[in-house]
Amino acid sequence: xxxxxxxxxxxxxxxxxxxxxxxxxxxxxxxxxxxxxxxxxxxxxxxxxxxxxxxxxxxxxxxxxxxxxxxxxxxxxxxxxxxxxxxxxxxxxxxxxxxxxxxxxxxxxxxxxxxxxxxxxxxxxxxxxxxxxxxxxxxxxxxxxxxxxxxxxxxxxxxxxxxxxxxxxxxxxxxxxxxxxxxxxxxxxxxxxxxxxxxxxxxxxxxxxxxxxxxxxxxxxxxxxxxxxxxxxxxxxxxxxxxxxxxx
Amino acid sequence: xxxxxxxxxxxxxxxxxxxxxxxxxxxxxxxxxxxxxxxxxxxxxxxxxxxxxxxxxxxxxxxxxxxxxxxxxxxxxxxxxxxxxxxxxxxxxxxxxxxxxxxxxxxxxxxxxxxxxxxxxxxxxxxxxxxxxxxxxxxxxxxxxxxxxxxxxxxxxxxxxxxxxxxxxxxxxxxxxxxxxxxxxxxxxxxxxxxxxxxxxxxxxxxxxxxxxxxxxxxxxxxxxxxxxxxxxxxxxxxxxxxxxxxxxxxxxxxxxxxxxxxxxxxxxxxxxxxxxxxxxxxxxxxxxxxxxxxxxxxxxxxxxx
Numbered sequence: 309x310x311x312x313x314x315x316x317x318x319x320x321x322x323x324x325x326x327x328x329x330x331x332x333x334x335x336x337x338x339x340x341x342x343x344x345x346x347x348x349x350x351x352x353x354x355x356x357x358x359x360x361x362x363x364x365x366x367x368x369x370x371x372x373x374x375x376x377x378x379x380x381x382x383x384x385x386x387x388x389x390x391x392x393x394x395x396x397x398x399x400x401x402x403x404x405x406x407x408x409x410x411x412x413x414x415x416x417x418x419x420x421x422x423x424x425x426x427x428x429x430x431x432x433x434x435x436x437x438x439x440x441x442x443x444x445x446x447x448x449x450x451x452x453x454x455x456x457x458x459x460x461x462x463x464x465x466x467x468x469x470x471x472x473x474x475x476x477x478x479x480x481x482x483x484x485x486x487x488x489x490x491x492x493x494x495x496x497x498x499x500x501x502x503x504x505x506x507x508x509x510x511x512x513x514x515x516x517x518x519x520x521x522x523x524x525x526x527x528x529x530x531x532x533x534x535x536x537x538x539x540x541x542x543x544x545x546x547x548x549x550x551x552x553x554x555x556x
Numbered sequence: 557x558x559x560x561x562x563x564x565x566x567x568x569x570x571x572x573x574x575x576x577x578x579x580x581x582x583x584x585x586x587x588x589x590x591x592x593x594x595x596x597x598x599x600x601x602x603x604x605x606x607x608x609x610x611x612x613x614x615x616x617x618x619x620x621x622x623x624x625x626x627x628x629x630x631x632x633x634x635x636x637x638x639x640x641x642x643x644x645x646x647x648x649x650x651x652x653x654x655x656x657x658x659x660x661x662x663x664x665x666x667x668x669x670x671x672x673x674x675x676x677x678x679x680x681x682x683x684x685x686x687x688x689x690x691x692x693x694x695x696x697x698x699x700x701x702x703x704x705x706x707x708x709x710x711x712x713x714x715x716x717x718x719x720x721x722x723x724x725x726x727x728x729x730x731x732x733x734x735x736x737x738x739x740x741x742x743x744x745x746x747x748x749x750x751x752x753x754x755x756x757x758x759x760x761x762x763x764x765x766x767x768x769x770x771x772x773x774x775x776x777x778x779x780x781x782x783x784x785x786x787x788x789x790x791x792x793x794x795x796x797x798x799x800x801x802x803x804x805x806x807x808x809x810x811x812x813x814x815x816x817x818x819x820x821x822x823x824x825x826x827x828x829x830x831x832x833x834x835x836x837x838x839x840x841x842x843x844x845x846x847x848x849x850x851x852x853x854x855x856x857x858x859x860x861x862x
Contacts (some may be wrong), residue, residue: 362840382843391844398841402773402859403799411855412845457845 310336310359310390310465310497315368316352317520317545324476328354330520331368341487343508345501345535346517351475352501353395355517356469359499360392362383372465391461395469395501397454399442404549405453412460425456428489430482447474455486467491477512480506508532558582558589558626565626565655568687576651580622581608583636585629592806597648607637607669607720610650614643614675622651625668630660630694635667644675644707651683651816656722657690658690665697672703678710688721695723702729706737708763716743718753719861727755735763735792743772744861747780747808753781761794763824775809787815790823800829803860 311474317329336342344352357363359370361382370378379386386392400408409422423433429452438443441453451474458466472483488512490496502505508514514532515525524531558566562584566728571577575590579597582590586606593599596616600609610621623638642648658664674680688696698718718725728820731739739759747753761770768788776782788796800812814827834856 359845362844382840383846383848386840386844386846394837394841394844396837398837400838400856400859402862403855404859407855407859408845411842411847414846461845 309338309371309373311369312355312359312498313369315355315358315365315370317358317363318349318366325366328520329358329365330345332517332520332522333368334515334522334525336409336497336499338464338497339491340512341491341498341500341509341510342513342515343500343502344515344517345503345508346523350518351520352517353469356392356467356499356501359467360390386461386463389463389465391458391463391466393454393458393466393468395473397450399445399450401440401442403441404437405439405441408441408453408457409460412457414461417460422460425459426453427455428459428486429453431456451475455483457470459486459490462493464495464497466496466498468498468502470501470503472502472504480504483507484510503538508535557559558584559628559813561628561657562589562626565628565657565687565689566624568689569626569653569655570622570651572623576620576622577618577773579610581610583623583625585627585632585845586634599623602637602639605637606634607639610638610640612640612642612646614646615645616643617647620651622648622750624652625654625666627654627656627658627664627666630658630664630692631662633663633665635669637669638671640670640672640674640676642672642674642680645677646675647679649681649683652848653683653685653687654700655687656690656696656698658688658692658694660690660692660694662692663695663697665695665699667701670700670702672705672712674704674706674710674712676707676709676798678707678712680710680712681715682712683715684717686718686722686725688723690721696721697724698722699726700728702727704729704731704739705729706733706739706820709736710733710734711738712740714739714741716741716755717745719744719746722753723749723751725753725755727753729755729757730760731758731768732760732762733766733768733794736765737763738766739768739770741768741770741772743770743774745772745774745782746777746857746861747774747779747782748777750778751780752782753780754785756785756787757779757798758787759796759798760789760790760791761796761828762791763794764792766792767795768797770796772800773860774800774810775803775805775861776810779807781809783813785813785815786827787817788825788827789819790825791819793820793822794824796823796825800831801860802831803857804831804833812832 318325426433786798812829
């Protein structure tokens, strides 16, 4: 279980501090699928980076399974069981897809094991296993490989920052199936940042983040109809754009 | 008999753990420590200066030649001339390389001068690894000079690797290509401490439909200094590409000088050069997989120099 308690994050500007995250509290319980949504610039990606430890909060606490991890770095949090799929996957010259999956799994994977993770994200494994994770891969391929590394880690909490962005041909159904299969593992919880109605639609809980604050949170069946009814015009216009959002 | 140090050097530079198969010549501390010719590959000493001639009969296929050099005495300095005469239609692998172990206080140096005369329609793979070790103050120095003359329709792949322990190196490589010939060079280099490495390529594309791809990847750490020059001259309808990609770390210095000369309107030449530190987001990504910062850096460098 992940808990955020009154987390704030400020950035220094010329002669003042600007608040990006303003007193955010929420919980991602075990085995639950939580989606954070909201307008661009509302602080969603920053929140994901705070959870992974890439950024440190200005105040507040982050707890994983009851342990205070606020002061821990990225490596320690990863080892405690947090995975993170970046919105913009990183390329590496000379590192092959199979190397990245092995690093993610933290052990020697057989080729067939590695292939399973690639097949799960809709990539024909044989074609990709020995490819370099470099500029020769398209944005959509990079995005799927990023998701495959999270699968290979098999941690209790997985955070995805806009996993749907840039995935063109691969159907949404497959992405959703990935999430469903992950949830079947005992206690695996998933936190996704998304604008996509079809991803919001499989959430247990939806959190609406705007202007650095939680504006609303609740069960999907309570909150989603409200969001779709344009109670919060800015957010809803984004959500209702539908299709694949490439924004941010 | 080879000493334990010499055996270890051989394993580092040529992956040799026992006597190689096929033709070979092992030079240890300035003397011949083993040699074998085969029916198709003849190795003989030069009558007038240190070094060997390697003659490969036309049509020789799937054979290899190993010619490693190891130095384990401090203060040893030598210049060795090796000439390769490769007949038409050969398909061979040549593994050279030099390892120096210097635990003394005097400099040790090996300057290998290699010249390849390659016939028509050959496929040649040349692998050259350089390695140095030792705790003494004496430097480990290597200054290889390589000349490659590639006949019509032949294809040559050169892999040049220097990853560890060579204090000072000046590499100079000259290649000349006839019609339809192809040259691919992969250079991998890592320098650390106060090391200095210079590498200079000149490739002349003389014949129509000749092509060259010269790629260098290097990592400069600590206070080391690297200089890379790559010059491609297109004298006919040809295509040439040279690329220098360097990771710079600590207080190192890297100078990359790609140079193109087109003497023919149909010459298509491209150069690329990039120098930069390891990207922060690469380190963060690997840390999210559970690696420490140092482990992440090592993975990135190992991949880059693969």
